[in-house]
Structures are given as C-alpha cells and as structure tokens.
Amino acid sequence: MKLSRNTTRAAIAAFGVAALLISATGCDRGTSASSSSEVQFFLNGGPDTPQYKEMTDLIAKFKAEKGITVNMTAASTDYEDQMKVKLASGDIPDVFTTHGWSLLRYSKFLEPLTNRSWASKVNPGLNSAMRDSDGNIYAFPGAFDTAGIAYNKDVLDKAGIDPATITTWDAFNNAAAAVAAKGSTPIFSSGKAQGPAGHIADYLAADTFTDSQLTQMKQGTFVDSAYAKVLDRVKSWQSKGWFNKDYSSASEDDMAHALANGTAAFEIYNNSILASARTYNPNANVGFIPLPPTNGSTPYLIGGEGVDSFGVSKTSKHKDDALAFLDFLAQPDNAAALAEANGAAAGLVNVKVDFGKLTSSFDKYVTSGSTPVKPYFDRVYLPNGSWNTMVATTDSVISGQSDVAGAVAQMKNQFATLYGQK
Amino acid sequence: MNLMYVPAIAMVAIFMIYPLVQGVGLAFTNWDGYSPTKAFVGFDNFARLFNDKTFLTALINTLIYGVGCTVLQQIIGLALAVALDGAGRSKAFARALIYLPVLVSPVVMSMMYYFLFQYDRGALNDILVALGFDRIAWLSTGPGTVTIVVLINTLQFVGISMVIYLAGLQGIGQEINEAAEVDGARGLRLFRSITLPLLRPAIISSMIINLIGGLKLYDVVQVLTGGGPGYSSHSVSTLIARSYFGQQAAGYASAMGVALFVLIAVVSIFLVTRMDRTGKDI
Known part of the structure; x- marks a missing residue:
C-alpha cells in the first residue's frame, strides 16, 4: 500500500503530537505526583x-x-x-x-x-x-x-539442645545434627521468596571477612576467598541435608508456619519472621540467639x-x-x-x-547491649544493587544448582559491574 | 488527507514506537533504573551479553519454552482437533472445556499449579502420601522446573492450537476427502497425504502464535519459581525484570530486551515468510 503525501504528513503530525504529549508528561519528573489534599x-x-x-x-x-x-x-x-x-x-x-x-x-x-x-x-x-x-x-x-538465628525452643528441647549454649559454629552444627536425628528440619529457608537465602550469606559474611579484607571490599576489590568461606559453610549444611526439602518452592509464609508449628529448629532471617510465626500460633515457643563468630570471638547480631x-x-x-x-x-x-x-x-x-x-531474647541480647551489632554486609561492603545476585547465588548453592566456585565467580562479576557504575 | 489514520498512528507511536526507541536508547547506558542521571556506555551492555552465563542459561531456557511449548501444543492441539472435529454436544462441551484455561489469567493458572506442585500441602504430594509414597520436591531442580513450566504453559494454551486446527479442518472441503477415498486413501494415509498438507497454513499460524508466546514467557516462571532454583529456570523475560529492578542494571536489562526483540523478530519474519510462500503454493 502506498501512502499519499497528505497521509504521510498526518502520520508525521500525529507522531509529533505524541512525542510532545510524552515530553510534557515527562516534564513533571522529580516532582511528587500527588495533587490531592491527602x-x-x-x-x-x-x-x-x-x-x-x-x-x-x-x-x-x-x-x-x-x-x-x-x-x-x-x-x-x-x-x-x-x-x-x-x-x-x-x-x-x-x-x-x-x-x-x-x-x-x-x-x-x-x-x-x-x-x-x-x-x-x-x-x-x-x-x-x-x-x-x-x-x-x-x-x-x-x-x-536486629537479627540473629531464630529458633523454635520446643524443637530444640526435643533434641536436648539449650539455645543459649550455641555460641560457636561447632555447637550450631551439633545442634542441627541432633535436630535432624529427631526427624525435624534443622534449617528452614525459602528459595521462592527470593530473599531469605541472601540473608543467610549476608549474616555469615558480616563476621567472615578480616578487617583488611573489608577494606579491600570498600575500595572496590572483591575478596573471593573470604566470600567462598561464607558459601562453603552454606554448602556444608546443604550437603548434610539440613535445609528443608521444599526449600525451592517454600514461601516466606511457609517459613513462618514452620517456626509456628515446630517443624523446624532454626531460621537465619530477620526477626519479623518471629512476629509472623506468632500470628499463626500465638503460643509458639520461639526466640532468637546471636550468630556464632567466625573471625571474632563473641557472638554477634546483625542490625540496622x-x-x-x-x-x-x-x-x-x-x-x-x-x-x-x-x-x-x-x-x-x-x-x-x-x-x-x-x-x-x-x-x-x-x-x-x-x-x-x-x-x-531481646532483654538478653539487645536491650542489655551486651551483644555487638554488626551492619548488614551488603549495605556497607557491596555496591548498591548486589542484593539480588547475593540471593540468587546463595540460592543456587542451597538448591545444588551451582558449586561454591561458580556462585563466588558470579558475585565477583556482579560486584565488578556495579562498582564500575558507581 | 485521511485523518482517520491519525488516532491509530498516534496510539502506535505513544505505546509502541516511543517505548521501543527509549528501550533501545537505554541499552546504550549504564542507568540504574531510578536515578536522574545515566551515562552512555556504547556497546558495552551488548558485549556483556556474550560473556554472561546467566543470560545464556535464560536464552537456552527461552528457546526450550518457545520450541518445547510450540511442538507439544501442535501435537496435542492437532490430535484434539481431529478427535473433536464435527457436530455433537459432547464434542462441543469437550472443546469448550479444553479452551477454557486460555481465558484464565496465566498468573492465576500458575498459582493453581503452584498449589499442585508444592512440597508441603501440595495436592500431588498429598496424593502420593495417601498412596504410601514419599513426597517429591517437584520444583527443586532446574531441568525439572523447566519441564514443569513447559507442561503448564502447553496445557493452558493448547486450546488455541486446537481451535486453529479445527478451523483448518473445517476449511477442508468434504469433496477433497471423498476424492482421496475414491483413490484409495484412508485413515492414516488420508491424514498424512491430504489433511496435513492442507493444514499447513493453520500449522504455521498456530506455530507463530505459540512460538512468540513461548519466547516471551514470563508469568508462569515468575509465579512458580521466580527463575529459581538459582537462575536455572529464568526466561529472558524474567531475567530482564530481575536485572532491571533487582540488580539495578536497567541499561543491561534493556540490552537483553533488544536481544529478545531481535530473536522474536527473526523467528516471526522467518515463519511469516514461510506462511506467505505456503499460502501461494496452496
């Protein structure tokens, strides 16, 4: 079909009007759009x-x-x-x-x-x-x-574990093994929620890097050896089958249910999960403990x-x-x-x-001020925008879709890309 | 001057051409998706696509979703069309039943399937447990999840193929079938030598619709797994959303969008050209 000259002009005019309209609507950029009195x-x-x-x-x-x-x-x-x-x-x-x-x-x-x-x-x-x-x-x-490791005390009691004694990663691993032996899920998390896996890496990373490694991170050099230690720990839990079997399809709601119903012992997630668990079961016997140290000597909380x-x-x-x-x-x-x-x-x-x-839990670890609070690792040491990759790479280790080296390489690549954008 | 063109052209300009041009423009920047400033980075984003294993995974998955769904939908859709061709209340009811999922939002449909495949409280696992078997983590592996996504998308949209093939079958004159039967063609031979060649325009139409839908697949993946475990079930569309918002790489995500656009355009042009030629042949 051949357009006449007039039609072509009309098309150009319409295109121009459209462009003007779009430009005009774009002029308000940066101004709060609400014009009502509310x-x-x-x-x-x-x-x-x-x-x-x-x-x-x-x-x-x-x-x-x-x-x-x-x-x-x-x-x-x-x-x-x-x-x-x-x-x-x-x-x-x-x-x-x-x-x-x-x-x-x-x-x-x-x-x-x-x-x-x-x-x-x-x-x-x-x-x-x-x-x-x-x-x-x-x-x-x-x-x-403030966040640490959320737990269900009833599950730990059945396994003969006092949560207050979990002050090292060895003690945590022993507790997880005891819970698994009793048929409960030691660590519950969610792949579908696209967040909880990242929290695990984030919390562990906060005390895995040395001071000089943290300085390197801040200066734009990704320290892959230290990040590998974080994911190695996650991998060791995955290898032992300590994560929930439905990790990939479980939602954040499922995490709350697991704590509320006493089917899981630990969740490495922020404390809002405890509040959610209590909405499902007001009598849920839940609490939290600080994370055992990796480099330091005292357990710590994550906060911000x-x-x-x-x-x-x-x-x-x-x-x-x-x-x-x-x-x-x-x-x-x-x-x-x-x-x-x-x-x-x-x-x-x-x-x-x-x-x-x-x-x-709050009195013992937060209000007393006795437990050091470390900042979220990604907010301080990773460039803005790294979180999603942190989630996906940890998720791929937990779900067995990637080995530690592959996940670390992916983080390193994303770190370099985002750091270059700063 | 024919002013009747103006509204249509204006709509296309505002809602299609402008976003397309903007999207292509963004692909040459390092915009984070929300800041007021962005820098021109040339072809860096496109070069990065070739070295990005995640993008490669998503691209392969996209091809699996596109081709896998298309092939299955053609086979099942054609079989259903042949079986349900003709008059009769039960056939009409069956046709309506098979077409019904097409009318349901893919998000709703995916949620329903999620409840089916869930590990705890999932219908399939509840049945397995009732029969004395162990629960299965259906969505725990990449290949398993990709397969399930293909099946879900196929089952939802097989009704479209069925309807296209029904129209194609009803367009084949009775006299052609009778003439073939007089010549001794019956059953499978009649179907293979007469029906199938005459259905070629319908096959091409159905393939284009299904292929484009499959290559753009987003809803099912997003609802069912969000692209997980890891990145293993991402389609290019879901990865674009993840990169644009989650990784604050709007420029790079736009480059992926341009790549997907080119892929779909090439496939569509190829198939449309084939259809045109086939139409002339017939």
Whole structure:
C-alpha cells in the first residue's frame, strides 16, 4: 500500500503530537505526583502483615487528632521494584518506606529530618546506617532491626539442645545434627521468596571477612576467598541435608508456619519472621540467639535500619502534613506499637517495647547491649544493587544448582559491574 | 488527507514506537533504573551479553519454552482437533472445556499449579502420601522446573492450537476427502497425504502464535519459581525484570530486551515468510 503525501504528513503530525504529549508528561519528573489534599503513603508490607494492620490503626488515630488524611497503599514483595519505577517517573509518594536504604539509595530523594524533635533520640546504633557524613538523617526509624538465628525452643528441647549454649559454629552444627536425628528440619529457608537465602550469606559474611579484607571490599576489590568461606559453610549444611526439602518452592509464609508449628529448629532471617510465626500460633515457643563468630570471638547480631522506616519526599506538595505524620509516628506510644508489630526493637531510645514471648531474647541480647551489632554486609561492603545476585547465588548453592566456585565467580562479576557504575 | 489514520498512528507511536526507541536508547547506558542521571556506555551492555552465563542459561531456557511449548501444543492441539472435529454436544462441551484455561489469567493458572506442585500441602504430594509414597520436591531442580513450566504453559494454551486446527479442518472441503477415498486413501494415509498438507497454513499460524508466546514467557516462571532454583529456570523475560529492578542494571536489562526483540523478530519474519510462500503454493 502506498501512502499519499497528505497521509504521510498526518502520520508525521500525529507522531509529533505524541512525542510532545510524552515530553510534557515527562516534564513533571522529580516532582511528587500527588495533587490531592491527602498525604500519599507507600508502605512496604502487604495487607496481611501485622505492620499494615498497626499502621491502619495509627493512620485513623492521626486523622482523628490532626484532621489530616493519609492514603496508604500497601505493596508486598514487589515494593522495591514499584518504588524504583515511582522514583524514575517522578511519581514519588509523599511518605514512603525506606526499608534500610534511606541513606544509600533514597537520600537524594528525601527531605532531611535532622531538625525534627525526635531526631536526637535515634538509637546511636543506627548512626552508621542512617546518618550521612554531615550527621543528616533522612528517615524516621520505626524499628531498629536486629537479627540473629531464630529458633523454635520446643524443637530444640526435643533434641536436648539449650539455645543459649550455641555460641560457636561447632555447637550450631551439633545442634542441627541432633535436630535432624529427631526427624525435624534443622534449617528452614525459602528459595521462592527470593530473599531469605541472601540473608543467610549476608549474616555469615558480616563476621567472615578480616578487617583488611573489608577494606579491600570498600575500595572496590572483591575478596573471593573470604566470600567462598561464607558459601562453603552454606554448602556444608546443604550437603548434610539440613535445609528443608521444599526449600525451592517454600514461601516466606511457609517459613513462618514452620517456626509456628515446630517443624523446624532454626531460621537465619530477620526477626519479623518471629512476629509472623506468632500470628499463626500465638503460643509458639520461639526466640532468637546471636550468630556464632567466625573471625571474632563473641557472638554477634546483625542490625540496622529496620523495614519500618519512613521518609518524606523532598518534592512533596504536602510536606508539612507528611512531616506531621512522621512526628506522630515518632511519639513513644505509636513508635512502640509499630516496633511491636514488626517484632523489632525501637529505633528511638525513648521508646519502650513490649516484646511478649520474645522479651527474654531481646532483654538478653539487645536491650542489655551486651551483644555487638554488626551492619548488614551488603549495605556497607557491596555496591548498591548486589542484593539480588547475593540471593540468587546463595540460592543456587542451597538448591545444588551451582558449586561454591561458580556462585563466588558470579558475585565477583556482579560486584565488578556495579562498582564500575558507581 | 485521511485523518482517520491519525488516532491509530498516534496510539502506535505513544505505546509502541516511543517505548521501543527509549528501550533501545537505554541499552546504550549504564542507568540504574531510578536515578536522574545515566551515562552512555556504547556497546558495552551488548558485549556483556556474550560473556554472561546467566543470560545464556535464560536464552537456552527461552528457546526450550518457545520450541518445547510450540511442538507439544501442535501435537496435542492437532490430535484434539481431529478427535473433536464435527457436530455433537459432547464434542462441543469437550472443546469448550479444553479452551477454557486460555481465558484464565496465566498468573492465576500458575498459582493453581503452584498449589499442585508444592512440597508441603501440595495436592500431588498429598496424593502420593495417601498412596504410601514419599513426597517429591517437584520444583527443586532446574531441568525439572523447566519441564514443569513447559507442561503448564502447553496445557493452558493448547486450546488455541486446537481451535486453529479445527478451523483448518473445517476449511477442508468434504469433496477433497471423498476424492482421496475414491483413490484409495484412508485413515492414516488420508491424514498424512491430504489433511496435513492442507493444514499447513493453520500449522504455521498456530506455530507463530505459540512460538512468540513461548519466547516471551514470563508469568508462569515468575509465579512458580521466580527463575529459581538459582537462575536455572529464568526466561529472558524474567531475567530482564530481575536485572532491571533487582540488580539495578536497567541499561543491561534493556540490552537483553533488544536481544529478545531481535530473536522474536527473526523467528516471526522467518515463519511469516514461510506462511506467505505456503499460502501461494496452496
């Protein structure tokens, strides 16, 4: 078919109009897109999570007190992807969850909150993760995320293991063997959730690298020998058949069920899994212990900015209302309720949290301050964007799809690529 | 001037050409997917594709999904069409039943299959346990998962092939079959020498639709395993999403997208050309 000259002109004109329309819509890039009078709030947590339920109550209370409407949108497993699309398109919510990345990923999009009344009460343990070199903070820490090894005490009791005695990896391995001998699953994790496997490597790596190796990592040299040690440990557990048989198809929900129902002994994951387990079984006899040391001499916890941390877009059209909302969340009672829903310690030092059945674990290891807290390895020593590869490579070792050398090589390659982008 | 073209051209320009051009442009940058800035890196992303074992795995899987599903859908779809050709309530009911999964969202269908293949609380394993067998971790190996994905996608979309072949069969005049029978062709010989050659346009149409669907496969893989265990069941489409968002390599993911686009374009052009020639032959 041959187009006439007029038709060709019309086509060019239409193309031009389309290009103009697209350009015009793109002009708003970087500006908070919400034009209604409501504060738009994007939460990293599905509607079935304890955090969502607690936040719903707090938003209603905020509305009653201040008369400001907060429109909360819940995301679940795809929160990070959705948030990146919002940032790229300029459709940035007034308030959004920073889930551990307020400084490294989101700070250039966020309003500094250093002058808020609660900012001086942020737990000093969060300074390295949440404050920049000038001391600025960009999010309200709804939780001080601390994590170690979650356990079900009933399963350990049956195997004759006292969790408090697990202070070395040898003791952990002996406990896992005893649990396996009793027919329970020693270590439960999830390949399908695309996260828990990464937590295992992340937590182990925090104490596997020497100081000089950590310096090399920070300077852009991937120390594959140390990372191989991390995955060697994972591989040894996999070889002994200590992971759950349904590892590849198990979901995060299955992890919570396994702890709640006493079918698994250990989960190397953040403490939110304990809160989830208790929603399935309020009487679940669960707790957590610090991770045994590899290089150091004392067991340690992993900690940092929790999932329930929130920042305000610096281009928000409702900045005052959004800031008022964060100030409201930071009030001790409200902050305590949020932390309890998350099963985590509070991010502010003036907030007292009731941990329920987890109180003994928190008192012993967190509140007492006796256990050193190490930062998430990937947030400090790996370039932004490495997490997914960390998950997939550890996953491939646990599922037997890759050997340690192959997984380490893949991490090294991703490290070099992302470091080159910095 | 025919202004009737304008809305269609504008729509195509906004929703197809603009994203395509943007996507190709991104493939030459190191954009992380959300930052306001990006740097031009030339052909680096395309060069990286050739050395990326993960991409190679995903590419092989994509070809398996594309070709495997297509072959199975042709065989099963044709067999069903031949069996269910003709009038009758039971045949009409069976045809509707087989076509029904096509109308279901692939995400919903994949979730249903996930519940079927789950280790704990999965229907298949519950049946095995009831029969006295051990549970099987169906989704624990790469080859096993890829096979299951092929089967799920085949079973969901076999109805499309069946309908295309039914239309093809009904387009073959009765007089041709009668003439062949007069010449002594019956049963398998009639099918092989008369029916099958006359179905060539339907075969090519069905193959193109199934092949493109298979090569772009995303939903089933994402819902069932998320590309795991490891990277072993990724298709190029799921790997693009993983690289773009998870690994913050939007530029590299765009290069994968361009590679997938070229692959599908080459296959489609080849098949369309074949169809055109076949049509002329007939």
